[in-house]
Amino acid sequence: AQSVTQLDSQVPVFEEAPVELRCNYSSSVSVYLFWYVQYPNQGLQLLLKYLSGSTLVKGINGFEAEFNKSQTSFHLRKPSVHISDTAEYFCAVSDIAGGTSYGKLTFGQGTILTVHP
Amino acid sequence: NAGVMQNPRHLVRRRGQEARLRCSPMKGHSHVYWYRQLPEEGLKFMVYLQKENIIDESGMPKERFSAEFPKEGPSILRIQQVVRGDSAAYFCASSPIGGYEQFFGPGTRLTVL
Numbered sequence A: 001a002q003s004v005t006q007l008d009s010q011v012p013v014f015e016e017a018p019v020e021l022r023c024n025y026s027s028s029v030s031v032y033l034f035w036y037v038q039y040p041n042q043g044l045q046l047l048l049k050y051l052s053g054s055t056l057v058k059g060i061n062g063f064e065a066e067f068n069k070s071q072t073s074f075h076l077r078k079p080s081v082h083i084s085d086t087a088e089y090f091c092a093v094s095d096i097a098g099g100t101s102y103g104k105l106t107f108g109q110g111t112i113l114t115v116h117p
Numbered sequence B: 001n002a003g004v005m006q007n008p009r010h011l012v013r014r015r016g017q018e019a020r021l022r023c024s025p026m027k028g029h030s031h032v033y034w035y036r037q038l039p040e041e042g043l044k045f046m047v048y049l050q051k052e053n054i055i056d057e058s059g060m061p062k063e064r065f066s067a068e069f070p071k072e073g074p075s076i077l078r079i080q081q082v083v084r085g086d087s088a089a090y091f092c093a094s095s096p097i098g099g100y101e102q103f104f105g106p107g108t109r110l111t112v113l
Helices: none
Strands: A003-006 A010-014 A019-021 A023-026 A031-038 A042-049 A055-058 A063-069 A071-080 A085-098 A100-107 A111-116 B005-007 B010-013 B019-024 B029-036 B045-049 B055-056 B065-068 B076-080 B088-093 B106-112
Touching: A003 A085, A003 A100, A010 A019, A019 A111, A023 A031, A023 A085, A031 A063, A031 A071, A042 A055, A042 A063, A042 A071, A071 A085, A100 B029, A100 B045, B005 B088, B010 B019, B019 B088, B019 B106, B029 B076, B045 B065, B045 B076, B076 B088
Parallel strands: A010 A111, B010 B106
Antiparallel strands: A003 A023, A019 A071, A023 A071, A031 A042, A031 A085, A055 A063, A063 A071, A085 A100, A085 A111, B005 B019, B019 B076, B029 B045, B029 B088, B045 B055, B065 B076, B088 B106
């Protein structure tokens, strides 16, 4: 069975400061990794994904994440945040089954990022 | 290309009534997933469907909940005899065959009075 742990439920930060949102996972098989963002009363938008290849992946809105297989982590980073980045962020994993994604996503509990002026 | 559509966006039901939530996947997508987001909890997988087939329903409550994705028309998540604990946001996502990403709809927020 898979599980995802987002280590911080809330992260307050000042505008233009760097931020890191932490995510660790456990799985008995290889996985694909995703970060989604959810703005209030909206659906989820994909920020970035790791499928294979380079362990540093870049996404939208200036976010990036690094896959660390030995530490089973996939932390999300941004060097300088904006007020508009205030939202809830979800880390998710999906099993790789037979070379194609099985599809079912297992989500972490979410991290609420609040950017203060 | 329109995104994933869900309706209604908000649904209010009294205890004991039925709730029907609809999801139209993105054009060309044949896989549909339903997730539930309870207050103070993350998103939990409910069911994975392809056209006319339920592939995985391991996250569905054993009673009162059912899902379908007919050959024509939207996917339907049906909750019979709703209880207050069913109040949540229900999200649908779709992906194409062989696709690794899921694209989410805006969700249906169900309130049970």
